[in-house]
Amino acid sequence: MDENLAALITLVLAGGPPAPRHSLVRHPRGAAAALAAGLPLWTQAGCTPAQLTALTQPEPTAFTRAWHWLQQPGHALLHLDDPRLPQTLRELPDPPFALFVDGDPGALWKPSIAVVGSRSPTPSGRALASEFSLAFARHGLAVVSGLAAGIDAAAHRAMLGCGGDTLAVIGTGPDRAYPDHHVALQAEVAACGAVVSEYPPGTPARAGQFPARNRLVAGLALLTLVVEAAWRSGALITARLAAEAGREVCAIPGSVRNPRARGCHRLIREGAALVETPEEVLSLVAPSLSRALPGLKSALEVPIQELPAATLPPAMATDADYQRLWNALDHDPIPMDSLIMRCGLTASGLSSMLLAMELAGIVVCEHGRYCRNPGFPTSTAS
Template identity: 65%
Template sequence: MTKQADEALVRLVMAGGALAPRRALLQGAGSAEAALALGVAGWRAHGCTPEQCAALERPDAQRSKAALHWLQDDHHHLLAVTDPAFPPLLPEVPNPPLALFVAGDPGLAWRPAVAVVGSRSPTPAGRALAARFAGSFAEAGLAVASGLAAGIDAAAHLAVLDAGGSTVAVIGTGPDRAYPDHHAPLQARIGAEGAVLSEYLPGTAARPGHFPARNRLVAGLALATVVIEAAHRSGALITARLAAEAGREVCAVPGSVLNPRAAGCHRLIREGAALVERPEDVLELLAPALRQHLPALQSRLATPTEQAVPADLPARWVGDPDYQRLWRALDLDPISMDSLITRCGLTAPQVSSMLLAMELAGIVVCVHGRYCRTP
C-alpha cells in the first residue's frame, strides 16, 4: 500500500464505533481513499454515526502519526478487508474486522490452519499435550493459530516455533503491545518467524472486551479449533462456540473427571464436539476440508502441485519409518489408496493423514482420487 492509502485506512480504523458501517463504506467505495472522498453525506449513507463522521473529519493526529510510524517497518503491514492479501477465511466470521495490522509474514494467515486453545493455567500434562498437538500439526504442514495467552496458547506457539513451523498469533492489544507483559519476547519471536495479527491500532492497551473479540479471529483463521484443558467458564469455550458458528470443526481433548480444567472439554464433547486423543484424529477429520481448500491455497502460496522439480522426502520425515514405507510405495504413476495400504502395510487412517501432509508439503499430488509423487 502507498503511504496515502495507509493514512486513509488508519483514519477509518481510528473512527471507532461499530465495524459494519465502516466496512460497508470501505467495500462500497472500493478503497479507503475513495471512501474518505465521499464526505459526510456518503459516510452517513453507509450507516456511519455522527460520532464516526466527526472522527473521520477530524482524525486524532497523534494516534495517526504513531500508527503510520509503526507501519514504516518493512515487516509491518496493514491489510484492509478488501485487500486481495486479506486472510480469505476471515470474511466468513461474524462481524469481520475492517483491517488487520500484521507484524511478520501476512501470507501465513493464508495457510490452512488449526487453532489450539485452552486454559491459561494448565496442568503440566495439558501443556505437554498442547506442545505435542501443535508440533504435529506443524510437521504435517499446517499453520497453528492461537491467542498468545498464558498457558495452552503459549505452549502451542512455542512448540511450532521450535519445530520450524508456521504460527499465527492473534492478540487483543495493538500490534506493538504484549499481554501479558512477560510474553513480549515470545510475541517478538512470532513476529520475526511467523505472524502477529491485531485489529487494534498501535498503542492500544489490553481491555477486557478485546479478548472475546480476538477469539472470533482465532476461530475464523482456522479450519478446526482444538481445545485442550478448559474450565466451565473459559475463553477457549468462546473460541469453540465461534468456530462452530462459522461452520468450522470443533475438537476437544478429554481429561480426567477429577481435573476441573477438563470440565469445559467434556461439556463440548457432550454438545457435539469431536473427541480427539491424537493429532492424527484431527488430521483425519480435516482431510476433506483441506483437500477442498488445497488447490486455491497452493496457488496463492505458489506451492507447486503438478509442475515441480522431483522431490525427496523432507528431512523431518527421513527418520520416520512409516513415512519412509509410504514414500517407497509411491511412484510417478497414480495409485489408489487401497493399493498403497496393501503396499506399505499401514492402516487406512495412517495413510490418509500422511498423504495429506505430503500433499501440503508439495511432494505428492492426488489425481482423480489416486496418488503419486509430484512429477
C-alpha cells in the same frame, strides 16, 4: 504520504459499525477521495454521529502512532477486501474491518489448526499442547493461537522450537504484549510467522477485546482443538465461535478430578469430537483442508514450465506444481529442505501440497521425511 493508507487508518480509528466504513473504503476513487468528499458522502454512507465526529476531528496522537508503526519493515494494515487476507476470515459472521499484521501476511493463508486452552494448565496439559502442535508441524500445518499464558504459549513455543509455522491473534494493539512477559515470544512469532490484531497500535488490554480476538483465532483455523479448559473459559468461547463459523471443533478429555478438564468434557457432551491422538485431529481436518485447497493453491502457486503428465488424481495430474513435486519424490524418505531444492517451490506451498498428497494416500511421511507411497498405483509416474 500514501493518502489511501492514511484514510484507512482514519477509518479504523473512527470505530463503530463496519458497513459505512467499508462503503467509504470501496469508493470508486479510493478511500482518500471518499474522506475528502466530507459530511454529505459520509452521511450517505450511513456513518453514525460518533463516526462523523471521529472523521471530522481525527485523534492526531492515535493516527501518528499507527502511521509510524506501519512505516516499519514487516508491518501492514489490511482491509477486509485485501487479497492478502484469506477467505476464511471473510466467511465469519462478524469479519474484521481491517487487520494490523506484524510479520508475513502470506502466513495467514497457511492451513492451520487452532490450539487453545487454559491459562494455568496442568503439566500434562502443557505437554499435550506441545505434542499435538509438533505433530501438526510434521504434517505441514500451522498452529494459530492467542499468545496467552498457558496452553497458547506452549503451542506457539513448540512450533517455534521445531521451525513450524505459527500465527498469533492478540487482543491488544500490535505493539503491545499481553501478558507483559510475552514480549520476546510475540517478537519471535512475528519473525517466523505473523502476529495480527484488529486494534490500532497503543491499544492496551481490555477485557472485552479478548472474546472478540477469539473469533479471529477460530476464523483463521480449519479446526479448533481445546486441550484443557475450565467450565467457564475463553477457550470455550473460541470453540463456540468456531462451531458457529462452520468449523470443526474437538477436545481432549481429561480426568474427572481435574477441574481444567470440565470445559473439554462439556464441549464433548455438546457435540465436539473427542480426540486422543494427533492423527485423529488430522483425520477430522482432512475434509476442511480438501475444500480449502483450491483457494489456498491459487494464493500460493508459482507458475512453472509444464511437465509430463503422471498418473495422479485428476485435480493433481493436470497441475504442473504437483507434477514437479511428484518427480522430485523418491521411494526413500526425503527431508523437506531437499524437496525445496529439487522443486524450486516455496516452503509454505510445498508443505500444503505434501499434506494434500499425504491425505490422498499418495505420499507417506516418516519422521518428517517424505516419500512416495509404495501402495499407490502409478504408471508413467512410478
